[in-house]
Amino acid sequence: MSRVVVVGAGVVGLSCAVRLLEAGRRVDVVARDLPLETTSAVAAAFWYPYRAAPHDKVAAWGSRTRAVLEEIAAGADGERAGVVLRDGTEVLPRVSPDPWWASAVPDLRRVEPPRGYADAWSFVSPVVEMPRYLPWLAARVESLGGTITRMNLSALPPGGDVVVNATGIGSRHLASDPEVHPVRGQVVVVEQVGLERWWVADDGPLPTYVVPRSRDIVLGGTADEGDWSRTPVEETAASILRRTAELEPALAGARVLRHKVGLRPARPSVRVERRGRVVHCYGHGGAGVTVSWGCADEVASLAAEVLDD
Numbered sequence: 001m002s003r004v005v006v007v008g009a010g011v012v013g014l015s016c017a018v019r020l021l022e023a024g025r026r027v028d029v030v031a032r033d034l035p036l037e038t039t040s041a042v043a044a045a046f047w048y049p050y051r052a053a054p055h056d057k058v059a060a061w062g063s064r065t066r067a068v069l070e071e072i073a074a075g076a077d078g079e080r081a082g083v084v085l086r087d088g089t090e091v092l093p094r095v096s097p098d099p100w101w102a103s104a105v106p107d108l109r110r111v112e113p114p115r116g117y118a119d120a121w122s123f124v125s126p127v128v129e130m131p132r133y134l135p136w137l138a139a140r141v142e143s144l145g146g147t148i149t150r151m152n153l154s155a156l157p158p159g160g161d162v163v164v165n166a167t168g169i170g171s172r173h174l175a176s177d178p179e180v181h182p183v184r185g186q187v188v189v190v191e192q193v194g195l196e197r198w199w200v201a202d203d204g205p206l207p208t209y210v211v212p213r214s215r216d217i218v219l220g221g222t223a224d225e226g227d228w229s230r231t232p233v234e235e236t237a238a239s240i241l242r243r244t245a246e247l248e249p250a251l252a253g254a255r256v257l258r259h260k261v262g263l264r265p266a267r268p269s270v271r272v273e274r275r276g277r278v279v280h281c282y283g284h285g286g287a288g289v290t291v292s293w294g295c296a297d298e299v300a301s302l303a304a305e306v307l308d309d
């Protein structure tokens, strides 16, 4: 049986591992950080294409991923996987054309903007609770016969018929790619106060979003280009709480549970590409969850070019 080594145990590496196992490959995942320690674990995480290019590919990968997440949400495992479909609204300061990813969202509809905004649209988006979804994905890898091992690598491993590089920001080193860089995101996690709808305000440089989960709510955010710090900043948290309470007044006074920071692996364009026996899949910016299954399908096809030759 052909053997694939997947480097990286974030949402991208685990989704690739599942697709490769389903295609009948033997798969070993190795990673410095285990699933709940990755950037993926910090993600809000709802289906929304943010800071990822090229737009045509991201829309196509996103569309495929939406379909898979909808299936998971509707299936018997939906609750255990932590995937829930939620309606929500994006508000905009100016009257705007449809977003570039509209083709992936058939139910996108214009709605009356709230006071202070000029435009708004609503759609149903899969909300993915990463603290449940990542362990569920990891369990899927293991139940299909794959392994997940902690290993800090200084280079992509020589073993395996194919190596999948899903190391996110680690590709700066492992793929010698200076184009990958961090876009720091800080979030505040607060208690659930009875919210079901998500909100996004596209107000300029600071993304503001409210993502309700079953037991808590993720509030964001920031997009600090080139910033490597994973330490939460108090003033930033205060700004997030203020901005999100303006968007959704029910959040005023909600009890803060946690502060988190993650480094989005940004790149001018997502790299899904085969170079010999290495298949690269990294640079998903703020949309790794949003495009995960679409990219995993493509990685499995690229691996097949080598393994089925």
Ligand SMILES: Cc1cc2nc3c(=O)[nH]c(=O)nc-3n(C[C@H](O)[C@H](O)[C@H](O)COP(=O)(O)OP(=O)(O)OC[C@H]3O[C@@H](n4cnc5c(N)ncnc54)[C@H](O)[C@@H]3O)c2cc1C
Pocket: 007, 008, 009, 010, 011, 012, 013, 030, 031, 032, 033, 034, 035, 038, 039, 040, 041, 042, 043, 044, 045, 046, 047, 048, 151, 152, 153, 154, 166, 167, 168, 169, 170, 171, 174, 184, 185, 186, 187, 220, 221, 261, 262, 263, 264, 265, 281, 282, 283, 284, 285, 286, 287, 288, 289, 290, 291
């Ligand atoms: C605050 C915030 C909010 C976000 N919200 C959303 C959202 O709502 N929707 C969405 O789609 N996306 C969102 N994102 C983006 C999303 O989190 C990322 O795009 C995604 O997590 C990237 O996944 P990944 O698997 O490529 O990388 P990671 O999750 O970073 O995983 C990389 C893996 O590679 C391993 N690795 C790296 N270097 C090495 C090495 N040298 N040796 C061995 N292993 C190594 C790591 O240990 C890790 O296991 C958000 C991000 C942040 C920070």
